[in-house]
Amino acid sequence: MTSHSASTPDSAAPGPTVRYQRHGRVAVLLIDNPPVNGLGDTVRLGLSEGLAMAAQDEAVAAVAILGAGKAFCGGADIRQFNTPAATAQPTLRQVIARIEQSAKPVVAAIHGVALGGGMELALGCHYRIATADASLGLPEVSLGLVPGGGGTQRLPRLIGVAAALELIQSGKPVRGERAVALGMADALIAGEPLAAAVAFAERVAGLPGAHPAIARKPCADGAGVDFAARLAAVGARARNALAQRAAIACVEAATRLPLEAGLDAERAHFDRLVAGPESQALRHLFFAEREAPKAGALPAGAALRPVARVGILGAGTMGAGIAMAFANAGLPVILYEQQEAALERGMAQIRRNYEITAAKGKLTPQDIAQRMARIAPTLADTDLADADLVIEAVFEDMAVKLSVFGRLDAICKPGAILATNTSRLNVDAIAAATARPRDVIGLHFFSPANVMKLLEVVRGRQTAPEVAATCMKLAQAIGKIPVLVGVCEGFVGNRMLTPYWREAGFLLEEGAAPRQVDSALTGFGMAMGPLAMADLAGMDINWATRKRLAPTRPAHLRYSKVADRICELGRFGQKTSAGYYRYEPGSRTPLPDPLVDEIIRACAAEAGVRRREVGDEEIVERCMLALVNEGARILEEGIARRASDIDVVYVHGYGFPAQRGGPMFYAQRIGLARTLDKIRALEAAHGEHWTPAPLLARLVAEGRQAFDAG
Secondary structure, eight states: OOOOOTTSOSEEEEETTEEEEEETTEEEEEEOOTTTTOOOHHHHHHHHHHHHHHHHOTTOOEEEEEESTTOSBOOSOGGGTTSHHHHOSSOHHHHHHHHHTOSSOEEEEEOSEEETHHHHHHHHSSEEEEOTTOEEEOOGGGGTOOOSSSHHHHHHHHHOHHHHHHHHHHOOOEEHHHHHHHTSSSEEOOSOHHHHHHHHHHHHHTOOSOOOOGGGSOOOOOTTOOHHHHHHHSOTTOTTHHHHHHHHHHHHHHTTSOHHHHHHHHHHHHHHHHTSHHHHHHHHHHHHHHHTTOOOOOOTTOOOOOOOOEEEEOOSHHHHHHHHHHHHTTOOEEEEOSSHHHHHHHHHHHHHHHHHHHHTTSOOHHHHHHHHHTEEEESOGGGGGGOSEEEEOOOSOHHHHHHHHHHHHHHSOTTOEEEEOOSSSOHHHHHTTSSOGGGEEEEEEOSSTTTOOEEEEEOOTTOOHHHHHHHHHHHHHTTOEEEEEOOSTTTTHHHHHHHHHHHHHHHHHHTOOHHHHHHHHHHHTOSSOHHHHHHHHOHHHHHHHHHHHGGGSOTTSOOOOHHHHHHHTTOOBGGGTBSSSBOOTTOOOOBOOHHHHHHHHHHHHHHTOOOOOOOHHHHHHHHHHHHHHHHHHHHHTTSBSOHHHHHHHHHHHHOOOGGGTOHHHHHHHHOHHHHHHHHHHHHHHHOGGGOOOHHHHHHHHTTOSOSSOO
């Protein structure tokens, strides 16, 4: 055994989340802070103390830093942001300074991920080696931040300004092989990371001269990079526009400031962003998106159902998109249609979609061939008999759905999951058309289904827990963000649209023009205004819903007839070149239409509404608070499990600005008490539609600051 100082054992623990090991002449610091070895305060302290132990041990010639489990280091502990732990000493900057000043070489051996602060830790080391499938990058902009541990200063000095700026501004990581090609890593790891790290560290320990430290490199060369143009190109509506601009400024600082001054400038940007509302909203969504898919533990004896083959009933726009979503994930799909012409149209649309993607350089002809081969078109519904999951994507009509499910009940094998893609119909009623209601569930995809991330998984009253859990897991496998919701008219997203559109209609009658309503809400950050969105979706769809629900509408409540009157003229939106707006042939650009203005004025007169000047602030406030109040009712009824789930639905399904965190988070930012005061004022001015949700009133009375506990 190699001799070593009596004060340093072969294995020790500098702290609860870092282990110190001796492997011959190499000291190994093993970060052990599950699940992703985040750089919390105890990890930073453990690394610093481990480095001190290695420095004092005369038998140690080199140091290797590795991560336990599945990752090197996933970055800062985001939950510690805006808390004292985030700035507790030693900071990451201090840990890296200690590494760079070490006379003994320090090697970062990366497997799994080195992201954010994990990548910055690696950049502080003298050498970096990585597995070919490791993921290396600085994704902070996705959380509305810039790297805060020197990433914007060291990476440009290491790999050049252009390459570094692209990685930092986009936030997209690269694989290990690409990292070596760029110069982010020195070599690929062949075999087991620990053995490779020890061997590499032994080798570099014998090299003459000082070991390479990025801190000793001069300013990065910014020649050929137009920073002003990069700033101007950042979209004003981008969810992380502030962070992107700050990232560009930080990288530019690396071209003109010495390292320490550059680090100060970077940290100033980080501190400003981390305290700002945009980053707090994006971090809220980061955790909400990860919490939403959790379906909970299954009952004893229950197990997930295997899904190896999927059947889709209906080859229209939605059915074709759903088929693509599964084929993209490698699952074989049976696509059924009644009519050959409809089936051919669906398959042609799928091919066109793939060819559009290929034209952007994102698919090869071989990729297209493989994905098309996974989709088997059929005119025989009996071919669905072997599918483990069958999803109907037919016309949104209850009688049609009931007929379809009666047929599926007869032909599908026992244990198959039967799913409806309904956007608002009663899943329990659909399940009752079968003799197997435990196998029935709602899978509400959003169009285009091959693109949109959100999937509302609608658990019926009798849906088996393992069916819901299987669908939640399967949704993630096909790249979706699933949110488990209960049964009610419209579930979460479309139910909340009802009061949102209600207020838009009332505001039109009260004096706002369609373009003003849409402009005010896109100015707030919505991807589309409610009226342009209605035109895009097809006004006839919601007209049918309003007529279906008309018998349940209280006669004494105010009701705007504007949308109905527009539909009565055969104006259903873009599909008829006229809705709230008019559209030139072949154009999707909404143009104001005097005829609609006349309809609005006539409806206002019939309703006895006195028109006035309506401000943009009122438009935003009423539409947003309508979402919030309905969201609180949905939460209290248990239709949604968490307020954060509602936020995920609205950001990923309805174009709510991510930088505002979702409607429920938005209300929390305003303050629940202030939100309630505003709703009560609207109730006093506009009546019963604005009765506050009991949950909101109760939380305010209890002094609570958030909808979700914790």
